[in-house]
Amino acid sequence: MSKMIFVNLPVTDLKRSKAFYEAVGAVNNPAFSDDTAACMVLSDTIYAMLLTHDKWRQFTSKPIVDAHANAQVLLCLSAGSRDDVTGMVDKASAAGGKADPTPVQDYGFMFGRSFEDPDGHIWEVMWMDPSAIPPHG
Known part of the structure; x- marks a missing residue:
């Protein structure tokens, strides 16, 4: 079985x-969603768990970071092409997100952009030419 990742994000308006997240291509899994959380499927192995602040506090007593003012993580998703990178950022921007809160990265063989969700969480989207990836040894 492939490893899966569940990215838990505190949100102010579920x-x-x-x-x-639906606008940028995620699909809600209602089996793991209710009025306090939404399980958003990004791929077969990547899920974003959107949690209300009250739900978040059930998992940790640490304060919730204001992601508009502070960064705790930078999340990165791969894309199939340069156009897919730009397409996802454009969708995020059209849905109320902020395009390119971090610098655009264009190295020819690798291209990346980013977006902020409505709560300020930063998602990077990157494409890399598969022929430029060194063999994993």
Whole structure:
């Protein structure tokens, strides 16, 4: 079985956040969603768990970081092409996100852009030419 990742994100408005992630291509899994959380499927192995602040506090007593003012993580998704990178950032921007809060990266063989969701969480989207990836040894 492939490893899976569940990225837990505190959100201030669950309905707005769910709509945002659907706009950038995620699909809601209602089996793991309710009025306090939404499981957004990004791929067969990547899930974003959107949690209300009250739900988040059930997992940790640490304060919730204001992601508009502070960064705790930078999340990165791969894309199939340069156009897919730009397409996802454009969708995020059209859905109320902020395009390119981090510098655009263009190295020819690798291209990356980013977006902020409505709560300020930064997602990078990158494409790399598969022929430029060294063999894994």
